[in-house]
Amino acid sequence: MARTIPLMIQIATGDPRSITQQIVDAVRRQIAAGELAVGDQLPSVRGLAQQLMVNPNTVAKAYGELSSEGWLDARPGLGLYVATPRQRLSDSERERRLDDAVQRFVSDVIGLAFPAETLVARVSEELDALRPKKRA
Known part of the structure; x- marks a missing residue:
């Protein structure tokens, strides 16, 4: 069974990027750097939202973008996991x-x-x- 990996993300209020984009960029960077491995489970939307003190909809939007780009696999009823690498874009x-x-x-x-x-x-x-x- 995969273990849930805490995400070490800091939201910068002065950053010109949206909070959603900051989350997306941080998760991409952690996957690219090997800090998150294939099969690692990410925190729930609610859990990460509480950790970052942001609206759960913001986290859900970031997770949705990462899933649609192929960085994460959503497993119904189980959560979100780091996906097997593949060419995500043409x-x-x-x-x-x-x-x-x-x-x-x-x-x-x-x-x-x-x-x-x-x-x-x-x-x-x-x-x-x-x-x-x-x-x-």
Whole structure:
């Protein structure tokens, strides 16, 4: 039987992203980093909403988005579980999202006047930090 894994998520009130998006991004990051493994059970909607002190509808919306994208499997009457990895988006959608993210990143950092090498190194460090970690 799968164990329920507590989600270590912090909601930042000054973050321009919605609370729903912050939850979605945090769960995606934890799955990508191996902090949540295939088959791990996530907290209930009500449980996570109480933990984060947010409306349960916000958590339900985030969980719904993660399920529709294939990150989570909903098992009726049992809860939500981390899904088996698969290509969640078409190649063209993946390219479109990458292009959008790169454009946003460049727009955000262009005024900081860092050399391109510094930016590339920092992005590489962040991606390395997300490589799946071994779990006990």
